[in-house]
Amino acid sequence: MFNIPYIDNGNFKVLVFNKTKNIVTLDINSEIGLDNSTRPLGGLPDPMIETCFIDNNIFVNLFHTKTLCMYHFTYNFLSQKIMNEPVKTQLDHCTVNFPIGTFYDDEKDRVYCFFRQG
Numbered sequence: 001m002f003n004i005p006y007i008d009n010g011n012f013k014v015l016v017f018n019k020t021k022n023i024v025t026l027d028i029n030s031e032i033g034l035d036n037s038t039r040p041l042g043g044l045p046d047p048m049i050e051t052c053f054i055d056n057n058i059f060v061n062l063f064h065t066k067t068l069c070m071y072h073f074t075y076n077f078l079s080q081k082i083m084n085e086p087v088k089t090q091l092d093h094c095t096v097n098f099p100i101g102t103f104y105d106d107e108k109d110r111v112y113c114f115f116r117q118g
Helices: 028-032
Strands: 002-008 011-017 022-027 049-054 057-064 069-076 087-090 099-105 110-115
Touching: 002 049, 002 057, 011 028, 011 049, 011 057, 022 028, 049 099, 049 110, 057 099
Parallel strands: none
Antiparallel strands: 002 011, 011 022, 049 057, 057 069, 069 087, 099 110
């Protein structure tokens, strides 16, 4: 199983697939009620969204530029539903502090998120 998070004309998406077929495309904006105002920042190729597998779930972490809010939640790609209420974190003023890496440690059962500015 693989997943690719991306942004398509302001819409955050996650494609889940295996070697032979696409399993699901999660449209995050419609699932959690975001507008499509987020655009990549000039000179920075990152899509401002990161994901990682946790068994049959995907941990999603993204930055919505218009509202300066971080969102994270867990999505089950088999049942195709969000497993918990998305957590919204308001940032004070920074427009370039977005997730660039997300990793799951199965020994500690913990997700680690790395951000552009710490």
